[in-house]
Amino acid sequence: MTSQISELADFGWNSFFTSQLDFDPSVPALPVRVMAVHRDRMHVAGPAIDTLIPPFVETPDDEESTATVGDWLLLDVGTLRPRRLLWRRSLFKRRAAGTGRKLQLIAANVDTLFIVSSCNQDFSPARLERYLALAREAEVTPVIVLTKADQAGNPQDFVRPAARLLPGLLVELVDARDPESVACLLPWCARGQTVALVGSSGVGKSTLVNTLTGDGRIATQGIREDDNKGRHTTTSRALHRLPAGGWLLDTPGMRELQLTDLKSGLDDVFADVVAVAQGCRFSDCRHQAEPGCAIQAAIATGELEADRVKRWRKLAAEEAYNSESLADRRARSKAFGKMTRNAMNDKRARRRE
Numbered sequence: 001m002t003s004q005i006s007e008l009a010d011f012g013w014n015s016f017f018t019s020q021l022d023f024d025p026s027v028p029a030l031p032v033r034v035m036a037v038h039r040d041r042m043h044v045a046g047p048a049i050d051t052l053i054p055p056f057v058e059t060p061d062d063e064e065s066t067a068t069v070g071d072w073l074l075l076d077v078g079t080l081r082p083r084r085l086l087w088r089r090s091l092f093k094r095r096a097a098g099t100g101r102k103l104q105l106i107a108a109n110v111d112t113l114f115i116v117s118s119c120n121q122d123f124s125p126a127r128l129e130r131y132l133a134l135a136r137e138a139e140v141t142p143v144i145v146l147t148k149a150d151q152a153g154n155p156q157d158f159v160r161p162a163a164r165l166l167p168g169l170l171v172e173l174v175d176a177r178d179p180e181s182v183a184c185l186l187p188w189c190a191r192g193q194t195v196a197l198v199g200s201s202g203v204g205k206s207t208l209v210n211t212l213t214g215d216g217r218i219a220t221q222g223i224r225e226d227d228n229k230g231r232h233t234t235t236s237r238a239l240h241r242l243p244a245g246g247w248l249l250d251t252p253g254m255r256e257l258q259l260t261d262l263k264s265g266l267d268d269v270f271a272d273v274v275a276v277a278q279g280c281r282f283s284d285c286r287h288q289a290e291p292g293c294a295i296q297a298a299i300a301t302g303e304l305e306a307d308r309v310k311r312w313r314k315l316a317a318e319e320a321y322n323s324e325s326l327a328d329r330r331a332r333s334k335a336f337g338k339m340t341r342n343a344m345n346d347k348r349a350r351r352r353e
Contacts, residue, residue: 004031007047012109012194012247017072020086029074029083034108036238037069043238044073049080056082064091068105069237069249070194090138092196107196107237107249112141112188116199116208117162119152119173125161126311129269131198132166133315137265140196143188144171147204166269176204182211191245209250213240262319270312276304287313 005018011033021029036043041052056073058065065085067073072086092106092113115131117123128144135142144162149155155173163171175181188195189212197205239247267274273295277285281292287309288296298304 004047009192010245011046012070012192013072014192016089017086028077030077030080031086032073032075033239034067034069034071034073037067042067044075049075051080053080053082056085058082058085063103064093064105066105068108069239070108070110070196072109090140092134092138092140109194110138110140110196110249111193112143112195113138114143114145114185114188114195114197114208116145116147116197116203116205117158118148118203119146119155119158120148122200122203123158123162125165125308126314127200128162128165129311129315132169132269133262133265133319134198135265136166136268137262141188142166142169143185144169145185145208146171146173147176147208149173150175167271174208176207176211179211179214182208185212186244189242189244189246189248193246194239194249195242195246196249205250209240209248212242212248214243263316263323266312266315266319270308270315273304273309273312 005013008017008031013031013033017031021031030046030049032044032046032049034042035045037055040055042055043050043052045051053075056067058067067082067085068091071088073082074084074086075081076083088108090110091108092110094104094106113131113135115128115135117128123146132142144165146155146158146162152158159171159173163169172184174184197209199205237249239249242248276294276298277287279294280287280290281294282290285293285295287293295304295309299306299309
């Protein structure tokens, strides 16, 4: 088993996963990693296996027990059927686009998150803060990667505001087409490491993937000239082998990314705002026009930026809404509807008097 574990390290295996093995020789198991997820099958691979299997859900009533890209599964040696989903070191998830409450798992067991933006109209501090909250909640190292510097008069005008979003945040400026320029990202791509890419479409993610992997198998498309918005090119999530020995996971553009169960991640990203908010006179202060609001006082003195506070309030409200259980939301909606009906009935009764 020791030699097998050494070979598994090439796929991102480490002691965290070894500790979950029972080493029972009477029940042999084959560890494999989920390399890609398609509509009706998964691509899994390991030192001695590379095959397709049906999707796997360990516990039907637990949305997070669905295997996703980056997961480790234990297969039955004889049937190659999944027996167990190993605990994850990290998990990225979101509520699926639309009004439903279905959870969508994005990637598991990621070490570093490359948050890709470009030096043009796509650059958005609000979007970057969303991804930073995801990374901090999952305890994954975030790295901002800024592309298309050749299209900007002064690329540092994008580097500086990005670096200010989080103390100690790493920001790399690259030409996604140039291997020498992209070499600054290689320390996060070494053997056993897993890197994920996120960012809106058109920022150069697919070009960056092709440069990092050394091939051109990922299709790329340009951006629309009218608004610098990109066209989606990645249609499924998959791990790509890197020449440096690590793994890179590309994800489709997530224009409707919704924050769920990320309060601590948001508190980390907006630690400066949260610290000031603790000085408000009232614990339920909404940080608008309430007396004794420390946030408004800090904005007035220039300690906090009004736009940053606005983004914090918006993301915090979104996270709270998305994290609320469906039952609680239905109960609240039902109570609101009942209150509205009672008010209308009282109004009609007064008119009849």
